[in-house]
Amino acid sequence: MASLRLGFFVAAAVVSAALMPPSAVAQLRPYYYSSICPNLEVIVRSSVQQSMAQSPISAPAALRLFFHDCAVRGCDASIMIVNSNGDDEWRNPDNQSLKPEGFQVILNAKAAVDSDPRCQYKVSCADIMALAARESISQSGGPYYEVELGRYDGRVSTKASVVLPHANFNLDQLNSYFSGLGLSQSEMIALSGGHTLGAADCPFFQYRIGTDPTMDPNFASQLNATCSSNPTNGFAFLDPSPVTFDNAFFRNLQGGKGLLGSDQVLYSDTRSRGTVNYYASNQGAFFGDFVAAITKLGRVGVKTAATGEIRRDCRFPN
Ligand code: HEM
Incomplete structure:
Protein backbone atom coordinates (compact mmCIF):
# COMPACT_ATOMS: atom_id res chain seq x y z
CA MET A 1 0.00 0.00 0.00
CA ALA A 2 2.74 2.41 1.01
CA SER A 3 4.64 1.73 -2.20
CA LEU A 4 1.46 2.22 -4.24
CA ARG A 5 0.91 5.60 -2.64
CA LEU A 6 4.55 6.53 -3.17
CA GLY A 7 4.21 5.49 -6.80
CA PHE A 8 1.17 7.70 -7.18
CA PHE A 9 2.96 10.70 -5.73
CA VAL A 10 6.00 10.19 -7.93
CA ALA A 11 3.79 9.86 -11.02
CA ALA A 12 1.80 12.96 -9.99
CA ALA A 13 5.01 14.93 -9.49
CA VAL A 14 6.31 13.91 -12.90
CA VAL A 15 3.02 14.86 -14.58
CA SER A 16 2.77 18.20 -12.79
CA ALA A 17 6.41 19.06 -13.61
CA ALA A 18 5.65 18.32 -17.26
CA LEU A 19 2.57 20.56 -17.13
CA MET A 20 4.39 23.46 -15.46
CA PRO A 21 4.44 26.54 -17.68
CA PRO A 22 7.95 27.26 -18.96
CA SER A 23 7.96 30.62 -17.15
CA ALA A 24 7.90 28.81 -13.79
CA VAL A 25 11.39 27.44 -14.45
CA ALA A 26 14.16 29.99 -14.82
CA GLN A 27 15.70 29.76 -18.28
CA LEU A 28 18.95 31.67 -18.18
CA ARG A 29 20.92 32.14 -21.37
CA PRO A 30 23.63 34.39 -22.76
CA TYR A 31 22.27 37.03 -25.18
CA TYR A 32 18.88 37.05 -23.42
CA TYR A 33 18.77 40.82 -24.06
CA SER A 34 20.24 40.79 -27.58
CA SER A 35 17.05 42.06 -29.22
CA ILE A 36 15.76 43.98 -26.15
CA CYS A 37 18.93 45.92 -25.29
CA PRO A 38 21.54 45.15 -27.95
CA ASN A 39 24.33 47.26 -26.39
CA LEU A 40 23.87 45.96 -22.85
CA GLU A 41 27.26 44.32 -22.46
CA VAL A 42 29.16 47.28 -23.95
CA ILE A 43 27.29 49.73 -21.70
CA VAL A 44 27.99 47.73 -18.52
CA ARG A 45 31.61 47.17 -19.57
CA SER A 46 32.34 50.85 -19.98
CA SER A 47 30.45 51.82 -16.82
CA VAL A 48 32.40 49.30 -14.72
CA GLN A 49 35.61 50.50 -16.35
CA GLN A 50 34.80 54.05 -15.20
CA SER A 51 33.97 52.89 -11.67
CA MET A 52 37.24 50.95 -11.54
CA ALA A 53 39.17 54.03 -12.70
CA GLN A 54 37.55 55.99 -9.86
CA SER A 55 38.42 53.48 -7.14
CA PRO A 56 40.53 50.32 -6.84
CA ILE A 57 37.90 48.99 -4.41
CA SER A 58 35.16 48.92 -7.08
CA ALA A 59 36.01 45.54 -8.63
CA PRO A 60 36.59 43.54 -5.41
CA ALA A 61 33.54 45.12 -3.81
CA ALA A 62 31.27 44.37 -6.79
CA LEU A 63 32.43 40.74 -6.95
CA ARG A 64 31.84 40.18 -3.24
CA LEU A 65 28.43 41.86 -3.51
CA PHE A 66 27.39 39.35 -6.20
CA PHE A 67 28.32 36.43 -3.92
CA HIS A 68 26.45 37.93 -0.95
CA ASP A 69 23.42 38.50 -3.16
CA CYS A 70 23.31 35.01 -4.69
CA ALA A 71 23.94 33.26 -1.36
CA VAL A 72 20.87 34.85 0.25
CA ARG A 73 17.45 34.41 -1.45
CA GLY A 74 19.24 33.67 -4.73
CA CYS A 75 20.69 36.01 -7.38
CA ASP A 76 17.81 38.48 -7.27
CA ALA A 77 19.51 41.75 -6.28
CA SER A 78 17.79 41.58 -2.87
CA ILE A 79 21.08 42.79 -1.34
CA MET A 80 20.48 46.15 -3.08
CA ILE A 81 17.06 46.78 -1.48
CA VAL A 82 16.77 49.62 1.03
CA ASN A 83 13.69 49.12 3.21
CA SER A 84 12.29 52.15 5.00
CA ASN A 85 11.79 50.13 8.21
CA GLY A 86 15.52 49.28 8.30
CA ASP A 87 14.91 45.53 7.98
CA ASP A 88 16.96 44.53 4.95
CA GLU A 89 19.90 42.29 4.02
CA TRP A 90 22.58 44.95 3.76
CA ARG A 91 21.93 46.06 7.35
CA ASN A 92 22.62 42.57 8.72
CA PRO A 93 25.96 42.67 10.63
CA ASP A 94 27.44 40.09 8.21
CA ASN A 95 26.90 42.55 5.36
CA GLN A 96 28.13 45.65 7.12
CA SER A 97 31.65 45.15 5.76
CA LEU A 98 30.41 45.30 2.15
CA LYS A 99 31.98 48.39 0.67
CA PRO A 100 29.74 51.22 -0.60
CA GLU A 101 31.85 51.25 -3.77
CA GLY A 102 30.36 47.87 -4.77
CA PHE A 103 26.78 49.16 -4.52
CA GLN A 104 27.87 52.24 -6.48
CA VAL A 105 29.23 50.09 -9.33
CA ILE A 106 25.74 48.58 -9.75
CA LEU A 107 23.85 51.87 -9.45
CA ASN A 108 26.18 53.51 -12.01
CA ALA A 109 25.80 50.60 -14.43
CA LYS A 110 22.02 50.58 -14.03
CA ALA A 111 21.90 54.35 -14.71
CA ALA A 112 24.05 53.87 -17.82
CA VAL A 113 21.81 51.02 -19.06
CA ASP A 114 18.62 53.00 -18.43
CA SER A 115 20.01 56.03 -20.29
CA ASP A 116 19.70 53.99 -23.51
CA PRO A 117 16.02 54.36 -24.57
CA ARG A 118 15.94 50.79 -25.91
CA CYS A 119 17.03 49.42 -22.54
CA GLN A 120 15.23 51.66 -20.10
CA TYR A 121 13.62 49.65 -17.27
CA LYS A 122 14.05 46.42 -19.23
CA VAL A 123 17.20 44.96 -17.66
CA SER A 124 17.04 43.49 -14.17
CA CYS A 125 19.38 44.64 -11.39
CA ALA A 126 20.19 40.98 -10.79
CA ASP A 127 21.50 40.64 -14.37
CA ILE A 128 23.46 43.89 -14.08
CA MET A 129 25.08 42.47 -10.92
CA ALA A 130 26.09 39.30 -12.77
CA LEU A 131 27.55 41.32 -15.66
CA ALA A 132 29.33 43.71 -13.28
CA ALA A 133 30.91 40.74 -11.47
CA ARG A 134 32.19 39.37 -14.82
CA GLU A 135 33.56 42.80 -15.76
CA SER A 136 35.26 43.17 -12.37
CA ILE A 137 36.97 39.83 -12.92
CA SER A 138 37.95 40.24 -16.57
CA GLN A 139 39.02 43.87 -16.27
CA SER A 140 41.27 42.84 -13.36
CA GLY A 141 43.11 40.38 -15.61
CA GLY A 142 40.92 37.37 -14.93
CA PRO A 143 38.93 35.24 -17.37
CA TYR A 144 36.27 36.63 -19.69
CA TYR A 145 33.18 34.42 -19.94
CA GLU A 146 29.65 34.57 -21.31
CA VAL A 147 27.20 35.51 -18.56
CA GLU A 148 23.86 33.71 -18.50
CA LEU A 149 21.04 36.28 -18.25
CA GLY A 150 17.31 36.45 -17.72
CA ARG A 151 17.05 36.84 -13.95
CA TYR A 152 14.21 38.82 -12.40
CA ASP A 153 14.62 40.96 -9.31
CA GLY A 154 13.20 39.90 -5.96
CA ARG A 155 10.86 42.08 -3.99
CA VAL A 156 11.87 40.92 -0.52
CA SER A 157 14.90 41.66 1.65
CA THR A 158 15.14 41.00 5.39
CA LYS A 159 17.97 40.91 7.93
CA ALA A 160 16.84 37.53 9.18
CA SER A 161 17.33 35.79 5.84
CA VAL A 162 21.08 36.52 5.79
CA VAL A 163 23.16 33.38 6.39
CA LEU A 164 26.75 33.70 5.16
CA PRO A 165 29.99 31.78 5.76
CA HIS A 166 32.38 33.14 8.37
CA ALA A 167 36.13 33.70 8.20
CA ASN A 168 36.74 31.19 11.01
CA PHE A 169 34.88 28.32 9.30
CA ASN A 170 36.68 24.99 8.97
CA LEU A 297 26.49 30.34 -8.42
CA GLY A 298 24.65 32.68 -10.82
CA ARG A 299 21.83 30.13 -11.19
CA VAL A 300 21.04 29.92 -7.48
CA GLY A 301 17.43 30.79 -6.64
CA VAL A 302 16.81 32.73 -9.84
CA LYS A 303 13.43 34.49 -10.03
CA THR A 304 11.16 34.44 -13.07
CA ALA A 305 8.55 36.87 -14.40
CA ALA A 306 6.06 35.04 -12.19
CA THR A 307 8.10 35.46 -9.00
CA GLY A 308 9.98 38.71 -9.58
CA GLU A 309 10.08 41.98 -11.48
CA ILE A 310 12.44 44.29 -13.36
CA ARG A 311 13.20 46.90 -10.71
CA ARG A 312 13.30 50.47 -11.96
CA ASP A 313 15.52 51.63 -9.11
CA CYS A 314 17.78 48.88 -7.77
CA ARG A 315 17.29 50.19 -4.22
CA PHE A 316 13.51 49.87 -4.12
CA PRO A 317 10.95 47.30 -5.26
CA ASN A 318 8.64 48.85 -7.87
C1 HEM B 1 34.35 30.69 1.34
C2 HEM B 1 33.68 31.45 2.17
C3 HEM B 1 33.94 32.91 2.28
C4 HEM B 1 34.21 33.60 3.42
C5 HEM B 1 34.27 33.03 4.82
C6 HEM B 1 34.45 34.96 3.04
C7 HEM B 1 34.77 35.97 3.93
C8 HEM B 1 35.24 37.21 3.56
C9 HEM B 1 35.70 38.23 4.48
C10 HEM B 1 35.70 38.11 6.00
C11 HEM B 1 36.14 39.29 3.74
C12 HEM B 1 36.72 40.61 4.27
C13 HEM B 1 35.63 41.65 4.42
C14 HEM B 1 36.14 42.99 4.90
O1 HEM B 1 36.97 43.06 5.78
O2 HEM B 1 35.67 44.01 4.37
C15 HEM B 1 35.95 38.94 2.36
C16 HEM B 1 36.27 39.75 1.31
C17 HEM B 1 36.05 39.44 -0.01
N1 HEM B 1 35.37 38.32 -0.47
FE1 HEM B 1 34.88 36.70 0.58
N2 HEM B 1 34.32 35.09 1.69
C18 HEM B 1 34.00 33.86 1.18
C19 HEM B 1 33.73 33.56 -0.14
C20 HEM B 1 33.80 34.48 -1.17
C21 HEM B 1 33.38 34.21 -2.52
C22 HEM B 1 32.72 32.91 -3.00
C23 HEM B 1 33.64 35.34 -3.24
C24 HEM B 1 33.39 35.61 -4.70
C25 HEM B 1 33.58 34.71 -5.64
C26 HEM B 1 34.26 36.29 -2.34
C27 HEM B 1 34.75 37.51 -2.71
C28 HEM B 1 35.35 38.40 -1.83
C29 HEM B 1 36.04 39.60 -2.28
C30 HEM B 1 36.29 40.04 -3.72
C31 HEM B 1 36.48 40.25 -1.12
C32 HEM B 1 37.23 41.60 -1.03
C33 HEM B 1 36.21 42.70 -0.85
C34 HEM B 1 36.80 44.08 -0.74
O3 HEM B 1 38.01 44.27 -0.83
O4 HEM B 1 35.98 45.01 -0.58
N3 HEM B 1 34.30 35.75 -1.09
N4 HEM B 1 35.39 37.69 2.27
Whole structure:
Protein backbone atom coordinates (compact mmCIF):
# COMPACT_ATOMS: atom_id res chain seq x y z
CA MET A 1 0.00 0.00 0.00
CA ALA A 2 2.74 2.41 1.01
CA SER A 3 4.64 1.73 -2.20
CA LEU A 4 1.46 2.22 -4.24
CA ARG A 5 0.91 5.60 -2.64
CA LEU A 6 4.55 6.53 -3.17
CA GLY A 7 4.21 5.49 -6.80
CA PHE A 8 1.17 7.70 -7.18
CA PHE A 9 2.96 10.70 -5.73
CA VAL A 10 6.00 10.19 -7.93
CA ALA A 11 3.79 9.86 -11.02
CA ALA A 12 1.80 12.96 -9.99
CA ALA A 13 5.01 14.93 -9.49
CA VAL A 14 6.31 13.91 -12.90
CA VAL A 15 3.02 14.86 -14.58
CA SER A 16 2.77 18.20 -12.79
CA ALA A 17 6.41 19.06 -13.61
CA ALA A 18 5.65 18.32 -17.26
CA LEU A 19 2.57 20.56 -17.13
CA MET A 20 4.39 23.46 -15.46
CA PRO A 21 4.44 26.54 -17.68
CA PRO A 22 7.95 27.26 -18.96
CA SER A 23 7.96 30.62 -17.15
CA ALA A 24 7.90 28.81 -13.79
CA VAL A 25 11.39 27.44 -14.45
CA ALA A 26 14.16 29.99 -14.82
CA GLN A 27 15.70 29.76 -18.28
CA LEU A 28 18.95 31.67 -18.18
CA ARG A 29 20.92 32.14 -21.37
CA PRO A 30 23.63 34.39 -22.76
CA TYR A 31 22.27 37.03 -25.18
CA TYR A 32 18.88 37.05 -23.42
CA TYR A 33 18.77 40.82 -24.06
CA SER A 34 20.24 40.79 -27.58
CA SER A 35 17.05 42.06 -29.22
CA ILE A 36 15.76 43.98 -26.15
CA CYS A 37 18.93 45.92 -25.29
CA PRO A 38 21.54 45.15 -27.95
CA ASN A 39 24.33 47.26 -26.39
CA LEU A 40 23.87 45.96 -22.85
CA GLU A 41 27.26 44.32 -22.46
CA VAL A 42 29.16 47.28 -23.95
CA ILE A 43 27.29 49.73 -21.70
CA VAL A 44 27.99 47.73 -18.52
CA ARG A 45 31.61 47.17 -19.57
CA SER A 46 32.34 50.85 -19.98
CA SER A 47 30.45 51.82 -16.82
CA VAL A 48 32.40 49.30 -14.72
CA GLN A 49 35.61 50.50 -16.35
CA GLN A 50 34.80 54.05 -15.20
CA SER A 51 33.97 52.89 -11.67
CA MET A 52 37.24 50.95 -11.54
CA ALA A 53 39.17 54.03 -12.70
CA GLN A 54 37.55 55.99 -9.86
CA SER A 55 38.42 53.48 -7.14
CA PRO A 56 40.53 50.32 -6.84
CA ILE A 57 37.90 48.99 -4.41
CA SER A 58 35.16 48.92 -7.08
CA ALA A 59 36.01 45.54 -8.63
CA PRO A 60 36.59 43.54 -5.41
CA ALA A 61 33.54 45.12 -3.81
CA ALA A 62 31.27 44.37 -6.79
CA LEU A 63 32.43 40.74 -6.95
CA ARG A 64 31.84 40.18 -3.24
CA LEU A 65 28.43 41.86 -3.51
CA PHE A 66 27.39 39.35 -6.20
CA PHE A 67 28.32 36.43 -3.92
CA HIS A 68 26.45 37.93 -0.95
CA ASP A 69 23.42 38.50 -3.16
CA CYS A 70 23.31 35.01 -4.69
CA ALA A 71 23.94 33.26 -1.36
CA VAL A 72 20.87 34.85 0.25
CA ARG A 73 17.45 34.41 -1.45
CA GLY A 74 19.24 33.67 -4.73
CA CYS A 75 20.69 36.01 -7.38
CA ASP A 76 17.81 38.48 -7.27
CA ALA A 77 19.51 41.75 -6.28
CA SER A 78 17.79 41.58 -2.87
CA ILE A 79 21.08 42.79 -1.34
CA MET A 80 20.48 46.15 -3.08
CA ILE A 81 17.06 46.78 -1.48
CA VAL A 82 16.77 49.62 1.03
CA ASN A 83 13.69 49.12 3.21
CA SER A 84 12.29 52.15 5.00
CA ASN A 85 11.79 50.13 8.21
CA GLY A 86 15.52 49.28 8.30
CA ASP A 87 14.91 45.53 7.98
CA ASP A 88 16.96 44.53 4.95
CA GLU A 89 19.90 42.29 4.02
CA TRP A 90 22.58 44.95 3.76
CA ARG A 91 21.93 46.06 7.35
CA ASN A 92 22.62 42.57 8.72
CA PRO A 93 25.96 42.67 10.63
CA ASP A 94 27.44 40.09 8.21
CA ASN A 95 26.90 42.55 5.36
CA GLN A 96 28.13 45.65 7.12
CA SER A 97 31.65 45.15 5.76
CA LEU A 98 30.41 45.30 2.15
CA LYS A 99 31.98 48.39 0.67
CA PRO A 100 29.74 51.22 -0.60
CA GLU A 101 31.85 51.25 -3.77
CA GLY A 102 30.36 47.87 -4.77
CA PHE A 103 26.78 49.16 -4.52
CA GLN A 104 27.87 52.24 -6.48
CA VAL A 105 29.23 50.09 -9.33
CA ILE A 106 25.74 48.58 -9.75
CA LEU A 107 23.85 51.87 -9.45
CA ASN A 108 26.18 53.51 -12.01
CA ALA A 109 25.80 50.60 -14.43
CA LYS A 110 22.02 50.58 -14.03
CA ALA A 111 21.90 54.35 -14.71
CA ALA A 112 24.05 53.87 -17.82
CA VAL A 113 21.81 51.02 -19.06
CA ASP A 114 18.62 53.00 -18.43
CA SER A 115 20.01 56.03 -20.29
CA ASP A 116 19.70 53.99 -23.51
CA PRO A 117 16.02 54.36 -24.57
CA ARG A 118 15.94 50.79 -25.91
CA CYS A 119 17.03 49.42 -22.54
CA GLN A 120 15.23 51.66 -20.10
CA TYR A 121 13.62 49.65 -17.27
CA LYS A 122 14.05 46.42 -19.23
CA VAL A 123 17.20 44.96 -17.66
CA SER A 124 17.04 43.49 -14.17
CA CYS A 125 19.38 44.64 -11.39
CA ALA A 126 20.19 40.98 -10.79
CA ASP A 127 21.50 40.64 -14.37
CA ILE A 128 23.46 43.89 -14.08
CA MET A 129 25.08 42.47 -10.92
CA ALA A 130 26.09 39.30 -12.77
CA LEU A 131 27.55 41.32 -15.66
CA ALA A 132 29.33 43.71 -13.28
CA ALA A 133 30.91 40.74 -11.47
CA ARG A 134 32.19 39.37 -14.82
CA GLU A 135 33.56 42.80 -15.76
CA SER A 136 35.26 43.17 -12.37
CA ILE A 137 36.97 39.83 -12.92
CA SER A 138 37.95 40.24 -16.57
CA GLN A 139 39.02 43.87 -16.27
CA SER A 140 41.27 42.84 -13.36
CA GLY A 141 43.11 40.38 -15.61
CA GLY A 142 40.92 37.37 -14.93
CA PRO A 143 38.93 35.24 -17.37
CA TYR A 144 36.27 36.63 -19.69
CA TYR A 145 33.18 34.42 -19.94
CA GLU A 146 29.65 34.57 -21.31
CA VAL A 147 27.20 35.51 -18.56
CA GLU A 148 23.86 33.71 -18.50
CA LEU A 149 21.04 36.28 -18.25
CA GLY A 150 17.31 36.45 -17.72
CA ARG A 151 17.05 36.84 -13.95
CA TYR A 152 14.21 38.82 -12.40
CA ASP A 153 14.62 40.96 -9.31
CA GLY A 154 13.20 39.90 -5.96
CA ARG A 155 10.86 42.08 -3.99
CA VAL A 156 11.87 40.92 -0.52
CA SER A 157 14.90 41.66 1.65
CA THR A 158 15.14 41.00 5.39
CA LYS A 159 17.97 40.91 7.93
CA ALA A 160 16.84 37.53 9.18
CA SER A 161 17.33 35.79 5.84
CA VAL A 162 21.08 36.52 5.79
CA VAL A 163 23.16 33.38 6.39
CA LEU A 164 26.75 33.70 5.16
CA PRO A 165 29.99 31.78 5.76
CA HIS A 166 32.38 33.14 8.37
CA ALA A 167 36.13 33.70 8.20
CA ASN A 168 36.74 31.19 11.01
CA PHE A 169 34.88 28.32 9.30
CA ASN A 170 36.68 24.99 8.97
CA LEU A 171 36.48 22.80 5.86
CA ASP A 172 33.41 20.89 7.03
CA GLN A 173 31.56 24.10 7.77
CA LEU A 174 32.54 25.58 4.39
CA ASN A 175 31.45 22.41 2.58
CA SER A 176 28.18 22.26 4.38
CA TYR A 177 27.45 25.93 3.65
CA PHE A 178 28.28 25.66 -0.05
CA SER A 179 26.47 22.38 -0.49
CA GLY A 180 23.37 24.28 0.62
CA LEU A 181 23.88 26.37 -2.53
CA GLY A 182 24.34 23.24 -4.63
CA LEU A 183 28.12 23.70 -4.86
CA SER A 184 30.76 21.02 -4.31
CA GLN A 185 34.03 21.25 -2.36
CA SER A 186 36.06 21.90 -5.50
CA GLU A 187 33.59 24.56 -6.66
CA MET A 188 33.86 26.15 -3.20
CA ILE A 189 37.67 26.17 -3.47
CA ALA A 190 37.58 27.71 -6.96
CA LEU A 191 35.16 30.39 -5.76
CA SER A 192 37.31 31.12 -2.71
CA GLY A 193 39.86 32.13 -5.33
CA GLY A 194 37.72 35.29 -5.58
CA HIS A 195 39.92 36.33 -2.66
CA THR A 196 42.59 37.04 -5.26
CA LEU A 197 41.02 40.52 -5.21
CA GLY A 198 40.59 42.93 -2.34
CA ALA A 199 41.22 43.20 1.35
CA ALA A 200 39.94 42.30 4.82
CA ASP A 201 39.68 44.37 7.99
CA CYS A 202 41.72 43.41 11.07
CA PRO A 203 38.80 41.95 13.08
CA PHE A 204 38.46 39.18 10.47
CA PHE A 205 41.99 37.83 10.97
CA GLN A 206 43.64 39.47 13.99
CA TYR A 207 42.58 36.60 16.29
CA ARG A 208 44.81 34.24 14.27
CA ILE A 209 48.03 36.19 14.89
CA GLY A 210 50.19 34.29 17.36
CA THR A 211 47.55 31.60 17.91
CA ASP A 212 47.20 29.90 14.52
CA PRO A 213 50.23 27.66 13.88
CA THR A 214 49.38 27.45 10.16
CA MET A 215 50.25 31.15 9.73
CA ASP A 216 53.75 31.98 8.48
CA PRO A 217 55.59 33.77 11.38
CA ASN A 218 56.92 36.65 9.23
CA PHE A 219 53.47 37.22 7.79
CA ALA A 220 52.08 37.14 11.35
CA SER A 221 54.46 39.88 12.53
CA GLN A 222 53.62 42.07 9.52
CA LEU A 223 49.90 41.71 10.26
CA ASN A 224 50.52 42.38 13.91
CA ALA A 225 52.23 45.67 13.04
CA THR A 226 49.37 46.64 10.70
CA CYS A 227 46.58 45.89 13.17
CA SER A 228 48.21 47.12 16.37
CA SER A 229 49.03 50.48 14.81
CA ASN A 230 45.46 50.86 13.55
CA PRO A 231 43.10 48.56 15.48
CA THR A 232 39.86 50.07 14.14
CA ASN A 233 40.64 50.82 10.49
CA GLY A 234 43.57 48.47 9.82
CA PHE A 235 43.27 46.09 6.90
CA ALA A 236 45.43 43.74 4.84
CA PHE A 237 45.18 42.45 1.29
CA LEU A 238 43.72 39.00 0.71
CA ASP A 239 46.66 38.20 -1.59
CA PRO A 240 49.83 40.08 -2.60
CA SER A 241 48.33 41.27 -5.93
CA PRO A 242 44.93 42.58 -4.74
CA VAL A 243 43.90 44.34 -7.95
CA THR A 244 44.95 41.48 -10.24
CA PHE A 245 42.75 38.42 -10.69
CA ASP A 246 45.29 35.57 -10.79
CA ASN A 247 46.21 32.34 -8.97
CA ALA A 248 48.61 34.06 -6.53
CA PHE A 249 45.94 33.50 -3.87
CA PHE A 250 46.56 29.74 -4.02
CA ARG A 251 50.37 30.04 -4.09
CA ASN A 252 50.07 32.28 -1.06
CA LEU A 253 48.19 29.58 0.85
CA GLN A 254 51.06 27.15 0.19
CA GLY A 255 53.34 29.58 2.05
CA GLY A 256 51.04 29.93 5.09
CA LYS A 257 50.17 33.46 4.02
CA GLY A 258 46.42 33.13 3.72
CA LEU A 259 44.77 36.03 5.51
CA LEU A 260 41.45 34.46 6.50
CA GLY A 261 41.25 31.25 8.48
CA SER A 262 38.64 29.97 5.98
CA ASP A 263 41.18 30.42 3.18
CA GLN A 264 44.24 28.95 4.92
CA VAL A 265 42.25 25.90 6.01
CA LEU A 266 41.86 24.93 2.33
CA TYR A 267 45.59 24.19 2.34
CA SER A 268 46.06 22.99 5.92
CA ASP A 269 43.25 20.42 5.63
CA THR A 270 44.68 17.57 3.57
CA ARG A 271 41.26 16.82 2.05
CA SER A 272 41.36 20.09 0.07
CA ARG A 273 45.12 20.66 -0.25
CA GLY A 274 45.40 18.81 -3.58
CA THR A 275 42.96 21.22 -5.25
CA VAL A 276 44.85 24.23 -3.83
CA ASN A 277 48.12 22.81 -5.19
CA TYR A 278 46.49 22.18 -8.56
CA TYR A 279 45.23 25.77 -8.88
CA ALA A 280 48.54 27.14 -7.52
CA SER A 281 50.42 25.42 -10.33
CA ASN A 282 47.87 25.87 -13.11
CA GLN A 283 46.23 29.27 -13.51
CA GLY A 284 44.34 28.13 -16.60
CA ALA A 285 42.70 25.32 -14.64
CA PHE A 286 41.76 27.78 -11.87
CA PHE A 287 40.24 30.20 -14.40
CA GLY A 288 38.25 27.44 -16.11
CA ASP A 289 36.91 26.03 -12.85
CA PHE A 290 36.21 29.50 -11.45
CA VAL A 291 34.11 30.38 -14.52
CA ALA A 292 32.13 27.13 -14.24
CA ALA A 293 31.57 27.68 -10.51
CA ILE A 294 30.53 31.34 -10.71
CA THR A 295 28.18 30.44 -13.57
CA LYS A 296 26.61 27.83 -11.30
CA LEU A 297 26.49 30.34 -8.42
CA GLY A 298 24.65 32.68 -10.82
CA ARG A 299 21.83 30.13 -11.19
CA VAL A 300 21.04 29.92 -7.48
CA GLY A 301 17.43 30.79 -6.64
CA VAL A 302 16.81 32.73 -9.84
CA LYS A 303 13.43 34.49 -10.03
CA THR A 304 11.16 34.44 -13.07
CA ALA A 305 8.55 36.87 -14.40
CA ALA A 306 6.06 35.04 -12.19
CA THR A 307 8.10 35.46 -9.00
CA GLY A 308 9.98 38.71 -9.58
CA GLU A 309 10.08 41.98 -11.48
CA ILE A 310 12.44 44.29 -13.36
CA ARG A 311 13.20 46.90 -10.71
CA ARG A 312 13.30 50.47 -11.96
CA ASP A 313 15.52 51.63 -9.11
CA CYS A 314 17.78 48.88 -7.77
CA ARG A 315 17.29 50.19 -4.22
CA PHE A 316 13.51 49.87 -4.12
CA PRO A 317 10.95 47.30 -5.26
CA ASN A 318 8.64 48.85 -7.87
C1 HEM B 1 34.35 30.69 1.34
C2 HEM B 1 33.68 31.45 2.17
C3 HEM B 1 33.94 32.91 2.28
C4 HEM B 1 34.21 33.60 3.42
C5 HEM B 1 34.27 33.03 4.82
C6 HEM B 1 34.45 34.96 3.04
C7 HEM B 1 34.77 35.97 3.93
C8 HEM B 1 35.24 37.21 3.56
C9 HEM B 1 35.70 38.23 4.48
C10 HEM B 1 35.70 38.11 6.00
C11 HEM B 1 36.14 39.29 3.74
C12 HEM B 1 36.72 40.61 4.27
C13 HEM B 1 35.63 41.65 4.42
C14 HEM B 1 36.14 42.99 4.90
O1 HEM B 1 36.97 43.06 5.78
O2 HEM B 1 35.67 44.01 4.37
C15 HEM B 1 35.95 38.94 2.36
C16 HEM B 1 36.27 39.75 1.31
C17 HEM B 1 36.05 39.44 -0.01
N1 HEM B 1 35.37 38.32 -0.47
FE1 HEM B 1 34.88 36.70 0.58
N2 HEM B 1 34.32 35.09 1.69
C18 HEM B 1 34.00 33.86 1.18
C19 HEM B 1 33.73 33.56 -0.14
C20 HEM B 1 33.80 34.48 -1.17
C21 HEM B 1 33.38 34.21 -2.52
C22 HEM B 1 32.72 32.91 -3.00
C23 HEM B 1 33.64 35.34 -3.24
C24 HEM B 1 33.39 35.61 -4.70
C25 HEM B 1 33.58 34.71 -5.64
C26 HEM B 1 34.26 36.29 -2.34
C27 HEM B 1 34.75 37.51 -2.71
C28 HEM B 1 35.35 38.40 -1.83
C29 HEM B 1 36.04 39.60 -2.28
C30 HEM B 1 36.29 40.04 -3.72
C31 HEM B 1 36.48 40.25 -1.12
C32 HEM B 1 37.23 41.60 -1.03
C33 HEM B 1 36.21 42.70 -0.85
C34 HEM B 1 36.80 44.08 -0.74
O3 HEM B 1 38.01 44.27 -0.83
O4 HEM B 1 35.98 45.01 -0.58
N3 HEM B 1 34.30 35.75 -1.09
N4 HEM B 1 35.39 37.69 2.27
